[in-house]
Amino acid sequence: xxxxxxxxxxxxxxxxxxxxxxxxxxxxxxxxxxxxxxxxxxxxxxxxxxxxxxxxxxxxxxxxxxxxxxxxxxxxxxxxxxxxxxxxxxxxxxxxxxxxxxxxxxxxxxxxxxxxxxxxxxxxxxxxxxxxxxxxxxxxxxxxxxxxxxxxxxxxxxxxxxxxxxxxxxxxxxxxxxxxxxxxxxxxxxxxxxxxxxxxxxxxxxxxxxxxxxxxxxxxxxxxxxxxxxxxxxxxxxxxxxxxxxxxxxxxxxxxxxxxxxxxxxxxxxxxxxxxxxxxxxxxxxxxxxxxxxxxxxxxxxxxxxxxxxxxxxxxxxxxxxxxxxxxxxxxxxxxxxxxxxxxxxxxxxxxxxxxxxxxxxxxxxxxxxxxxxxxxxxxxxxxxxxxxxxxxxxxxxxxxxxxxxxxxxxxxxxxxxxxxxxxxxxxxxxxxxxxxxxxxxxxxxxxxx
Ligand code: F0G
Numbered sequence: 001x002x003x004x005x006x007x008x009x010x011x012x013x014x015x016x017x018x019x020x021x022x023x024x025x026x027x028x029x030x031x032x033x034x035x036x037x038x039x040x041x042x043x044x045x046x047x048x049x050x051x052x053x054x055x056x057x058x059x060x061x062x063x064x065x066x067x068x069x070x071x072x073x074x075x076x077x078x079x080x081x082x083x084x085x086x087x088x089x090x091x092x093x094x095x096x097x098x099x100x101x102x103x104x105x106x107x108x109x110x111x112x113x114x115x116x117x118x119x120x121x122x123x124x125x126x127x128x129x130x131x132x133x134x135x136x137x138x139x140x141x142x143x144x145x146x147x148x149x150x151x152x153x154x155x156x157x158x159x160x161x162x163x164x165x166x167x168x169x170x171x172x173x174x175x176x177x178x179x180x181x182x183x184x185x186x187x188x189x190x191x192x193x194x195x196x197x198x199x200x201x202x203x204x205x206x207x208x209x210x211x212x213x214x215x216x217x218x219x220x221x222x223x224x225x226x227x228x229x230x231x232x233x234x235x236x237x238x239x240x241x242x243x244x245x246x247x248x249x250x251x252x253x254x255x256x257x258x259x260x261x262x263x264x265x266x267x268x269x270x271x272x273x274x275x276x277x278x279x280x281x282x283x284x285x286x287x288x289x290x291x292x293x294x295x296x297x298x299x300x301x302x303x304x305x306x307x308x309x310x311x312x313x314x315x316x317x318x319x320x321x322x323x324x325x326x327x328x329x330x331x332x333x334x335x336x337x338x339x340x341x342x343x344x345x346x347x348x349x350x351x352x353x354x355x356x357x358x359x360x361x362x363x364x365x366x367x368x369x370x371x372x373x374x375x376x377x378x379x380x381x382x383x384x385x386x387x388x389x390x391x392x393x394x395x396x397x398x399x400x401x402x403x404x405x406x407x408x409x410x411x412x413x414x415x416x417x418x419x420x421x422x423x424x425x426x427x428x429x430x431x432x433x434x435x436x437x438x439x440x441x442x443x444x445x446x447x448x449x450x
Contacts, residue, residue: 007045008080010037010224013344015306023080026141028208028222036344037224038264039080043272048076052274053243055235070094071132071232077268078133078228085140087165091128092232094120096240096405102374106390108400114246115375116237119382119411123185126233126258126409127157133229134219135161143167143217147210149203150220151254151333152182153410158219159191167217172196172203172210179332179379179415199326201338204255221257222340230258231265237405238275246279247402250392252384252409253283253292253356254334256345263348279405281352282398283345284388286381289327289335290358291316292345297357303350308343330361330418333381333410355397363387365422369430372419377412 010021012030019032023039030037049055055074058067066072066083070092096114103113118126131154138146145168148154155171155178162169170192173183177199186193196203204220211218221227238245251258262281269275285293295301299312319325320337327337339345348354359367367390368383385406392398412419423431437447 007042009040009042011040012036013038013306013347023137024141026143026217028211028218028220028224036222036341039078039224039228041079041268046076046079048272048274051243052235052238052269056239056243065090068093069132070236071129071229074232074235077235077265078231080225080228081136081140086132086136087139087161088132089122089128089160089164091121091132092236094118094233094236096237097375099375102370102386105370105374106386106393108393108404112401112403114237114241114403114405115371116233116405116407117376117378118233118407118409119376119378119414121157123153123157123160124181124411124414125153125157126230126407127153128160129232130221130226130229130257130261131157131161131219134223134226135165135167137223137225138167138217138219139165141217145169145214146217146219147172147207148219149173149200149207150178150182150186151200151335152178152186153333153414154220155191155193156182156185156189159186159189162191163189168192170194170216172207174199174203177332177335179417181414181416200336201327204338204340220340221255221260227257227261227264227341227344230261231268233258233407234262234265241403241405245275245277246405248280248282248398248404249352250282250284250385250389250404250406252331252334252381252407253285253345254289254336254339254381256283256292256339256341258407258409259283259348259354260341260344263344263351263354267351278352281348281354282388282392283349283354283356284384285356285358286329286331286334286364286384287358287360288329289337291337291339292342293356293358295342296346296349301346303343303346306347308346313342329364331364331380331384332415333379334384355392357388357391359384359387359391362428363390365418366428366430368419369422369428369432371408372412373430375408378408379410379412379414380418382408382410
């Protein structure tokens with residue numbers, strides 16, 4: 001049980017269990033019942049500012065690394081370790097771009113569409129928000145070695161943070177399942193890379209067993225401390241909207257860590273009286289990896305006050321195993337069929353009155369090209385948001401006058417292969433193929449001017 005004195009503790013999300021554990025323990029699942037864990041707080045013991053806008057005052061003191069960090073600037077809302085343990089490399093300096101041009105393309109009113117560019121993080125994806133939190137906890141517990149399974153961004157981020165705090169790290173990636181931009185990062189940052197002959201789901205299973213066996217610190221989003229850091233993406237969206245709420249958050253769904261943490265962020269802000277309503281959330285799968293969409297839309301799986309129908313999940317996974325299903329999508333970051341945070345995501349959908357849907361690869365790469373053309377660019381998984389938004393607008397689920405924030409999770413340069421192929425092979429209406437020209441001045445001028 002958590003000692004009474006601690007202001008934060010770990011708590012099983014299963015309401016029939018609800019056992020609490022001290023934050024000095026390293027756990028990824030409840031030892032009592034096997035369900036996921038949350039970080040919970042004794043808010044009476046934490047000096048949370050009275051208004052969200054009070055956090056903005058920290059900008060004036062941004063020569064303090066914790067105030068500069070877009071995660072630790074909100075530290076009272078993730079108060080699970082003392083300052084000396086906190087590790088920061090300047091994560092969370094991301095921008096919310098108002099994008100009227102793309103809005104016009106989609107039939108959305110000016111001033112209503114915003115793109116949250118998480119690709120501007122140090123390792124080029126949103127993962128750094130979570131990794132700064134996970135490695136702060138790793139330092140609190142004195143971890144020597146860390147590991148993760150990854151479709152590429154978690155591994156890049158882990159390697160960067162592990163290196164910055166002198167902790168060893170090992171990356172488990174599915175053979176041939178990772179974009180080169182991401183693979184290059186983890187190798188460059190000194191991560192030991194294991195290419196497992198299997199897909200992400202295979203790696204996720206192996207890494208959990210290895211971490212248990214060798215007492216290694218796991219930094220996948222099963223780690224509840226990591227998800228605490230990802231809550232701050234929502235705080236920064238609110239900050240950049242002048243401390244006002246959007247009507248919709250649109251986010252890609254892979255292992256479902258982001259959507260889970262966003263739901264937790266809003267539930268806590270509401271509980272603390274810092275917001276008076278909760279935005280709605282749309283979680284977008286790729287259709288080649290759409291477990292969430294299938295279970296929610298077809299099987300009507302719900303959070304159900306924490307009493308999730310685990311048999312329905314088990315039966316579906318048994319079907320996947322029986323037909324030797326392996327997910328496939330060009331959005332390799334979200335090529336996942338057994339999302340580890342499924343039940344937490346169901347809770348987030350409940351909190352946010354959320355919707356889920358799946359979009360095809362063709363729609364994803366078109367949307368990616370549009371974001372490149374009208375915005376700052378992103379990787380394919382991130383573009384699932386705009387592809388999904390188009391469907392939700394067409395179906396009347398999202399109205400063109402609502403304020404919409406799409407989370408663009410990873411940088412455009414993470415996966416140049418998909419981008420180059422889209423343009424070179426003229427795969428869609430936004431393709432802009434290169435033109436072969438002879439090494440001849442007149443010919444070059446002629447081709448440039450046609
Ligand atoms: N977008 C990008 C760019 C990602 O890298 C990921 C996940 C997601 C979206 C999905 O986020 O898991 O919170 O639903 N990438 C993981 C990885 C799986 O290993 O890098 P989620």
